[in-house]
Amino acid sequence: MKATSSRLTVGSLRELTAIGVVSGLSAMYSTTLVCASSILGAVAKAEGGSAGPILDVVAGVFIMIALFVSGVVISNGVDTVIAGRRRELSLLRLVGASSKQLRDSLVSAVGKVALVGAAAGVVTGVAGAWILCAVLVSRGTLPRVHYDVLPPLVLFGAIAVVATAVAAAFVGSRSALSRASAVRTARVARSWLRDCAAAVAVAGGAVLLAGACYLGEQASQAGFVVAFFGAAVLATGIMLGAGRIVPSLVGAVGRLVGNSPSAVIARKNAVSDPQRTTRSTVGLLIGVTLVTTIAGGMQALTESVHSWEGMTPDDVRQAEQVLSVTSSVLIAMIAISAVIAAVGFVSTMSLTVIGRTREIGMLRAMGFTAKQVRSMITLESVALSGTAVVFGLLLGIVLGSVGAQSLIGSTTDGFVIGLPLPALAAIVACTVALVVAASLPPSRRAVAVTPVDALAVA
Structure with missing residues (x-):
């Protein structure tokens, strides 16, 4: 060999x-x-x-x-x-x-x-x-x-x-x-040049998105194109700075999981390795953002229909039906990206738990029960997936609403924020299922190993 x-x-x-x-x-x-x-x-x-x-x-x-x-x-x-x-x-x-x-x-x-x-x-x-x-x-x-x-x-x-x-x-x-x-070591060495590039890209993307809204108000056909490039530049900046942005967000969300011994260790595990935290979360963040952007943008367009002048109730009803069908098709086409990201999240969680076998064995030897170990892994999954979902929802709603504004800003009063409640509820429900799928198998595997065998792992 x-x-x-x-x-x-x-x-x-x-x-x-x-x-x-x-x-x-x-x-x-x-x-x-x-x-x-x-x-x-x-x-x-x-x-x-x-x-x-x-x-x-x-x-x-x-x-x-x-x-x-x-x-x-x-x-x-x-x-x-x-x-x-x-x-x-x-x-x-x-x-x-x-x-x-x-x-x-x-x-x-x-x-x-x-x-x-x-x-x-x-x-x-x-x-x-x-x-x-x-x-x-x-x-x-x-x-x-x-x-x-x-x-x-x-x-x-x-x-x-x-x-x-x-x-x-x-x-x-x-x-x-x-x-x-x-x-x-597990600590990530990040260069100041990468951080500066991320900050410039995020700021530049925000400026382009603001410009897209202005062009939309002026009925310019270039508004949506500018919005697309603004979203791409902003996403590039977030990807470049994910190693700093994501762990900070996970740390903030981790404080909400409680103060029990399992919660404290889960919170520390979630941010102990910034690189692991980032790779566990960023794929799911992208998937949620894509789905929410489509759903939020179509919802903003649907809500704007009611403010358009010269439309009869039948016209409004027909426009809403067309937008609803279009939204369903687009979400179905983009949902595979979220599914792929979810598969990656489950796999990453499983592999990282396997890599901490000795640490879990030490906790068991110190008196942690199997229930506490399972709770620790579940809460860590909650902190990571919760961060991806919350940040992805907020980012997607903003991008979707800006995209809609760049298209119909001149015909709509004010800035319409699309809040697709059914889609948001579905994303939250899928997140709960994802937490279960990402935490149960590795937690069962973790508690199946005796403390002595776990401590023997090099």
């Missing part, structure tokens, strides 16, 4: 299961969108329309969003795996393995897992899309025309998923497997 074999680098491919699931979800999503676009394009062509290229562009935008979220989740997942195997990797470095050898081994393992996941996702997506198509044709909903069973873009989508996973693995492992990674 080579010193840099994936069995030594990763330990077990099961630790990369989440990466395979994320790749599978991304491939299934891209395949479904491409097949749906192909089906609708064939229908439009048969009826003399030319909607095919437009549908391809729309599908491409949502696929790129999903790939971006997948890349963030996979990169964070790889970083978490490396953090949990730092001792083994340090030993490999001591016996002569270079950081490049370790990185190549890890990237290769991720590539294999992503390839398997992407293949399964393509098969599932193609089968699901064409079974649905056959059912709709048999019912007469779709015309009996020629449909391309396997559009070429499906293969490009699968390749993009694997390439994203490989690139994310390279990015996630590059710093962690550097020469200093064998002995570095």
